[in-house]
Amino acid sequence: xxxxxxxxxxxxxxxxxxxxxxxxxxxxxxxxxxxxxMAIVEADDRxxxxxxxxxxxxxxxxxxxxxxxxxxxxxxxxxxxxxLINLSVEVSSIELMNWCQAHGVLYIDTCIExxxxxxxxxxxxTHERSNYFLRYSAIENARKWPKGSPSALLTHGANPGLIxxxxxxxxxxxxxxxxLSASKPKSKAEWARLMMKTGxxxxxxxxxxxxxxxxxxxxxxxxxxxxxxxxxxxxxxxSELGWGTHEKRLPHDGNEHPIGPRCAIYLxxxxxxxxxxxxxxxxGPLIGFLITHGEAISTSDYFTxxxxxxxxxxxxxxxxxxxxxxxVLSVRELxxxxxxxxxxxxxxxxxxxxxxxxxxxxLMGDFGAYWYGSQLxxxxxxxxxxxxxxxTSIQVAAPVLAGAMYLIEHPNLGLLEPEDIDHDYVLDVCxxxxxxxxxVHSDWTxxxxxxxxxxxxxxxxxxxxQFRNFRVS
Amino acid sequence: xxxxxxxxxxxxxxxxxxxxxxxxxxxxxxxxxxxxxMAIVEADDRxxxxxxxxxxxxxxxxxxxxxxxxxxxxxxxxxxxxxLINLSVEVSSIELMNWCQAHGVLYIDTCIExxxxxxxxxxxxTHERSNYFLRYSAIENARKWPKGSPSALLTHGANPGLIxxxxxxxxxxxxxxxxLSASKPKSKAEWARLMMKTGxxxxxxxxxxxxxxxxxxxxxxxxxxxxxxxxxxxxxxxSELGWGTHEKRLPHDGNEHPIGPRCAIYLxxxxxxxxxxxxxxxxGPLIGFLITHGEAISTSDYFTxxxxxxxxxxxxxxxxxxxxxxxVLSVRELxxxxxxxxxxxxxxxxxxxxxxxxxxxxLMGDFGAYWYGSQLxxxxxxxxxxxxxxxTSIQVAAPVLAGAMYLIEHPNLGLLEPEDIDHDYVLDVCxxxxxxxxxVHSDWTxxxxxxxxxxxxxxxxxxxxQFRNFRVS
Ligand SMILES: NC(=O)c1ccc[n+]([C@@H]2O[C@H](COP(=O)([O-])OP(=O)(O)OC[C@H]3O[C@@H](n4cnc5c(N)ncnc54)[C@H](O)[C@@H]3O)[C@@H](O)[C@H]2O)c1
Ligand SMILES: NC(=O)c1ccc[n+]([C@@H]2O[C@H](COP(=O)([O-])OP(=O)(O)OC[C@H]3O[C@@H](n4cnc5c(N)ncnc54)[C@H](O)[C@@H]3O)[C@@H](O)[C@H]2O)c1
Numbered sequence: 001x002x003x004x005x006x007x008x009x010x011x012x013x014x015x016x017x018x019x020x021x022x023x024x025x026x027x028x029x030x031x032x033x034x035x036x037x038m039a040i041v042e043a044d045d046r047x048x049x050x051x052x053x054x055x056x057x058x059x060x061x062x063x064x065x066x067x068x069x070x071x072x073x074x075x076x077x078x079x080x081x082x083x084l085i086n087l088s089v090e091v092s093s094i095e096l097m098n099w100c101q102a103h104g105v106l107y108i109d110t111c112i113e114x115x116x117x118x119x120x121x122x123x124x125x126t127h128e129r130s131n132y133f134l135r136y137s138a139i140e141n142a143r144k145w146p147k148g149s150p151s152a153l154l155t156h157g158a159n160p161g162l163i164x165x166x167x168x169x170x171x172x173x174x175x176x177x178x179x180l181s182a183s184k185p186k187s188k189a190e191w192a193r194l195m196m197k198t199g200x201x202x203x204x205x206x207x208x209x210x211x212x213x214x215x216x217x218x219x220x221x222x223x224x225x226x227x228x229x230x231x232x233x234x235x236x237x238x239s240e241l242g243w244g245t246h247e248k249r250l251p252h253d254g255n256e257h258p259i260g261p262r263c264a265i266y267l268x269x270x271x272x273x274x275x276x277x278x279x280x281x282x283x284g285p286l287i288g289f290l291i292t293h294g295e296a297i298s299t300s301d302y303f304t305x306x307x308x309x310x311x312x313x314x315x316x317x318x319x320x321x322x323x324x325x326x327x328v329l330s331v332r333e334l335x336x337x338x339x340x341x342x343x344x345x346x347x348x349x350x351x352x353x354x355x356x357x358x359x360x361x362x363l364m365g366d367f368g369a370y371w372y373g374s375q376l377x378x379x380x381x382x383x384x385x386x387x388x389x390x391x392t393s394i395q396v397a398a399p400v401l402a403g404a405m406y407l408i409e410h411p412n413l414g415l416l417e418p419e420d421i422d423h424d425y426v427l428d429v430c431x432x433x434x435x436x437x438x439x440v441h442s443d444w445t446x447x448x449x450x451x452x453x454x455x456x457x458x459x460x461x462x463x464x465x466q467f468r469n470f471r472v473s
Numbered sequence: 474x475x476x477x478x479x480x481x482x483x484x485x486x487x488x489x490x491x492x493x494x495x496x497x498x499x500x501x502x503x504x505x506x507x508x509x510x511m512a513i514v515e516a517d518d519r520x521x522x523x524x525x526x527x528x529x530x531x532x533x534x535x536x537x538x539x540x541x542x543x544x545x546x547x548x549x550x551x552x553x554x555x556x557l558i559n560l561s562v563e564v565s566s567i568e569l570m571n572w573c574q575a576h577g578v579l580y581i582d583t584c585i586e587x588x589x590x591x592x593x594x595x596x597x598x599t600h601e602r603s604n605y606f607l608r609y610s611a612i613e614n615a616r617k618w619p620k621g622s623p624s625a626l627l628t629h630g631a632n633p634g635l636i637x638x639x640x641x642x643x644x645x646x647x648x649x650x651x652x653l654s655a656s657k658p659k660s661k662a663e664w665a666r667l668m669m670k671t672g673x674x675x676x677x678x679x680x681x682x683x684x685x686x687x688x689x690x691x692x693x694x695x696x697x698x699x700x701x702x703x704x705x706x707x708x709x710x711x712s713e714l715g716w717g718t719h720e721k722r723l724p725h726d727g728n729e730h731p732i733g734p735r736c737a738i739y740l741x742x743x744x745x746x747x748x749x750x751x752x753x754x755x756x757g758p759l760i761g762f763l764i765t766h767g768e769a770i771s772t773s774d775y776f777t778x779x780x781x782x783x784x785x786x787x788x789x790x791x792x793x794x795x796x797x798x799x800x801v802l803s804v805r806e807l808x809x810x811x812x813x814x815x816x817x818x819x820x821x822x823x824x825x826x827x828x829x830x831x832x833x834x835x836l837m838g839d840f841g842a843y844w845y846g847s848q849l850x851x852x853x854x855x856x857x858x859x860x861x862x863x864x865t866s867i868q869v870a871a872p873v874l875a876g877a878m879y880l881i882e883h884p885n886l887g888l889l890e891p892e893d894i895d896h897d898y899v900l901d902v903c904x905x906x907x908x909x910x911x912x913v914h915s916d917w918t919x920x921x922x923x924x925x926x927x928x929x930x931x932x933x934x935x936x937x938x939q940f941r942n943f944r945v946s
Contacts, residue, residue: 122926210692216685216798216826219756236926253930269927277809283692287809325689325802332801336750336760338922353689449811453595453709454742457726473946 004032005405009106012077014065014096015088016042016050018226018347018390019110019157022397023087024053025385026433030401039077041065042088065091067115071099080104081411083404089229090116094141097152097415106150106407110157110396111230112138112294119233120339127257127266130238131292136260142415151413153421156403157396158359159205159319160294162430163373165423166361167203167299170372173439174198178367188419192303196313199366201246201465203303203317204276205295206362206371208283209324211355211378211390213348216326221344222334223326225357225392228345231291231323235272235331236339240264240292242300242317247467248460263301263314266292270339271319272331275472278320280358281371281440285448287472288320289331295319295418302419316467320362324348324355324392349388352378356435357391364465369442376435384433394433402429446470477505480881482579485550487538487569488561489515489523491699491820491863492583492630495870496560497526498858499906503874512550514538515561538564540588544572553577554884556877562702563589567614570625570888579623579880583630583869584703585611585767592706593812600730600739603711604765609733615888624886626894629876630869631832632678632792633767635903636846638872638896639834640676640772643845646912647671651840661892665776669786672839674719674938676776676790677749678768679835679844681756682797684828684851684863686821689799694817695807696799698830698865701818704764704796708745708804709812713737713765715773715790720940721933736774736787739765743812744792745804748945751793753831754844754913758921760945761793762804768792768891775892789940793835797821797828797865822861825851829908830864837938842915849908857906867906875902919943 011027013020020040028035036057040050043064047054054060065073065088074096078084084100086093086109093112100107112134119129127133138154155161168191172184175198185191209225217223224231243254243265250256253268267274271291278286296318305313323331326348333342360373376391384394406421413420431437445464450456460466484500486493493513501508509530513523516537523533538546538561547569551557557573559566559582566585573580585607592602600606611627628634641664645657648671658664682698690696697704716727716738723729726741740747744764751759769791778786796804799821806815833846849864857867879894886893904910918937923929933939 120926126927212689212691214687214689216687216689218685218827219683238927268930285809285811287805328802328805329798332760336758338758339926340922354691449813453593453812454599454711457741 005030006032007408010037010039010078010082011085012074012082013038013040013085013087014042014091015086016040016046017087018393019396019400020087021049022385022389022393023085023400026397026401027404041073041077067095070095074099078103078105082106083407085400085404087400089113089227089233093154094138098141100152101145101149104150106411107152108156108400108403108407109154110161110400111155120236126238126268127255130240130266131294132240132257132260132264132266132297135294135297139415145414147414148412149414151407151411151416153403153407153416155294156399156418158399159207160298161403161418162395162399162426163205163295163361164299164418165426166372167363168423169427170361170363170370170439171195171198171200173372174200174363174367174370177441188302192305192313195303195315196305200315200363201244201365203299203315204278204362204364205293205319206278206280206286207288207320207357207359208280208286208322209355209357209392210283211324211348211352211357211392213326213351214353215351217329218344220342221346222330222342223346223348224330225324225327225348225390226396228347229341231327232334232341234291234293235289236270237292238266239269239271239274239290240266240296240318241290242296242315244316245311245314246463246465247316251467251471261301263304264297273335273473276318276320276470277446277472278362278470279369279371279442279444280360281438281442282356282358282375283322285444286320286322288322291319291321293319298417298419348390352390354378355391357395359395369444370439371442372439374434374437380435398430398433399426402426405429478503478878479505483510483551483555484558485547485555486511486513486558486560487515487564488559489513489519490560491866492869492873493560494522495858495862495866496558496873499870499874500877514546514550540568543568547572551576551578555579556880558873558877560873562586562700562706566627567611571614573625574618574622577623579884580625581629581873581876581880582627583634583873584628592709599711599741600728603713603739604767605713605730605733605737605739605770608767608770612888618887620887621885622887624880624884624889626876626880626889628767629872629891631872632680633771634876634891635868635872635899636678636768636834637772637891638899639845640836641896642900643834643836643843643912644668644671644673646845647673647836647840647843650914661775665778665786668776668788669778673788673836674717674838676772676788677751677835677837678766678792679751679753679759680761680793680830680832681753681759681795682828682830682865683756684797684821684825684830684865686799686824687826688824690802691817693815694819695803695815696819696821697803698797698800698821698863699869701820702814704800705807705814707764707766708762709743710765711739712742712744712747712763713739713769713791714763715769715788717789718784718787719938720789724940724944734774736777737770746808746946749791749793749943750919750945751835751943752842752844752915752917753833754911754915755829755831755848756795758917759793759795761795764792764794766792771890771892821863825863827851828864830868832868842917843912844915845912847907847910853908871903871906872899875899878902
């Protein structure tokens, strides 16, 4: 990445939160483009943090975007050939995309966001509060776009985003390990066949954030390593998972969807109280939250093998998120308080004393378990970008950078999901920002050490990869 | 407590852990007795912490007590009229008591401990790993003692211990509130009748320890505000609760006992993964661990109303323990690691930055909810005893002091449980060490705020006080 990436358009970045703050220096570092061509709009006034960029020409505005002011605001900063990087919360991704389509503007985000007041609105039917439904709506919405319309890349952060590329790399590694032909598949159908051939049954986004801090979470405070409203929002959505064809039965509280590809199910409880077992190489066995995430839906859809209209293979696919310890405690407090979000928010930065955000894809099946991902430490994160950054936000910002480059180089592909773009391209751009990127084979299964002190009557000892064996709560 | 308490016998204290360290200065402060009459024996060498006491004559010895050396060791320090204060872990309470009976020695402990390697020994049947069974064994064992034998007070720390006296005081307050005759009952039968008359259905030991520290728990470390092996030991026992006569059905994993008074049940899982909702006045709604505790068994037995051999009234009674945040995380890690106790242990002391150990009895029923207990803050704890102490250990040590005094004044009562001794006596001795001691009426129920975002199909909306409404995991 010695040569700078040339871009002659303008960039508008919405949101300058934990991810935005990390993305700006990456763009500044890698793009050959005057800062005067770049603008940031966000809801909170953080101009103090941006002084040195504003001095170099960056445009900055504090305006909460709502349905009514969206179009006029976007037109101020964007026109044909430009790029919108959406790193805000509570601004509708679909409406932003539609505006971009109408105005020839490239689009990227890291989450399909609805307008404010959606996730915790009990008057919206549960299944419509799902990511499955939000993704379905985004895809349906894009059906009317003409072929060759401006590229719009959905959910290209760390996870969703980067993780889909980790999954593909893991799959190639496993294929090699198993002595299968490991040439890189060229289509969705080929990728799905390869996964089936490897004997993969389950794919976890297995993340263990071990960053700890010297300033403990206080009562009434939600502490996290990235967006608090972002995390709470997805935590209050129904727990969702791609539902594999090897699963023997639906969970007692599992629900199928009435529409769309039916690759995923949702549980009748929020993700922030749904816990599952998983594993990462450094952290070891973990218990994490099964928070809904875009990739649980998109990858289970992508890796489905269809034969005569029947899905003959699909992996179970979901998130298993051991957030940082202070966030674990914050989630617990949220549950104690009847899911009313705490008023005080804090994103950990300089107070972090040690830790790693170990984030990867854990593929499990006939071959055992194989984890492929990033083990970025707080020390390395600080070396890369400075003392105010943490490992988590860099893992999100690097794929935003890669996605933006990809869009600029491939401007006419219409709607894109992470699975639709070349994983080597993205990994090559991101690698310098990910710390050690490793693939590790393990004999871990969710049945390891189970039933030692107490019998666990509900376990399926015949097939370790049944969802019931992973589920804790 | 201006006049010192005179004792002419000797005292042997077993164990000088978090509780012992707190008990010694209290005895030194309140007892009129030369320190040369006192000895401490423990397994770990902590003589460095004891220098100023040893200089004043305290005898100190580091010897792990095992079955084989117990008798010879006790005879070195104890004889007729003396007192054994057992604050150790992993030394059999029953065998210590039997030795004391044989040698005319008074006895007090804060937990019925078995020899090492009991709680996590899967070859012992689950029901025998219960506190119900340990208490049953202790009571059966004492049947052979003659009338008027030396007093032996079981489980007289904070909880079990002090909490039984809080329950009685709460009951008197509720009776008054409800306009019932509130004269102090004189027998077990009268106390039980009074509880029935008040409409009490459920009694929680509702504890919320909000002490937090500037030195966060590290991976592989178990951090707590009192004994780590003590907490892990009881956390790995089956979850146990006194089982109320108002309960409509046994939990799906609930088990009745084959022997004894059958006042309690146990669940087929350890307490450290069993979570329940409860409430304290300052902390508000909480989710805590349903760890087995002596008082869940003894109070449900004590407050049972019998008619013609049938239990016509009994409260559901159990612990709901929101341990300090670092311990919550430590328990989570313990579960992730298949219940193998972490190697590193730390008891929080000077690194605590703020917090309260809010510990009380929460009685619930026809009158709503009423909490009575102690709200000792870290600041007050430090003022009382010094900067190295925390709130938790003082709450345990004060009732040990009170229990010791009671034994000396009532030396011939044989086996005693906390319910058997006068609650005013104990509260009067303890009050100076408990911070604010308050009684608070509340409209909290476990159904408050439930089912807001997601339906919870298993709830019993007709009776808030059913165990299923409290249970989280
Ligand atoms: N895919 C991933 O790996 C990943 C990881 C982290 C975050 N995210 C997503 O990225 C987004 C940003 O996360 P973050 O951690 O930076 O969030 P943050 O809470 O730190 O910042 C949110 C930003 O959005 C702005 N904002 C809020 N409402 C707005 C409005 N109405 N108009 C304009 N701006 C508004 C805020 O001012 C702030 O700058 C979220 O959607 C989050 O879910 C994705
Ligand atoms: N009832 C309550 O409220 C309450 C509260 C806290 C603790 N406790 C109980 O009090 C006891 C002590 O708790 P703690 O927090 O002080 O424990 P701790 O772990 O801090 O200390 C334990 C002590 O026991 C000693 N010990 C261990 N094995 C021994 C052996 N074989 N022989 C002699 N001594 C031995 C250790 O050397 C140490 O001094 C435990 O049984 C615990 O469950 C009761």
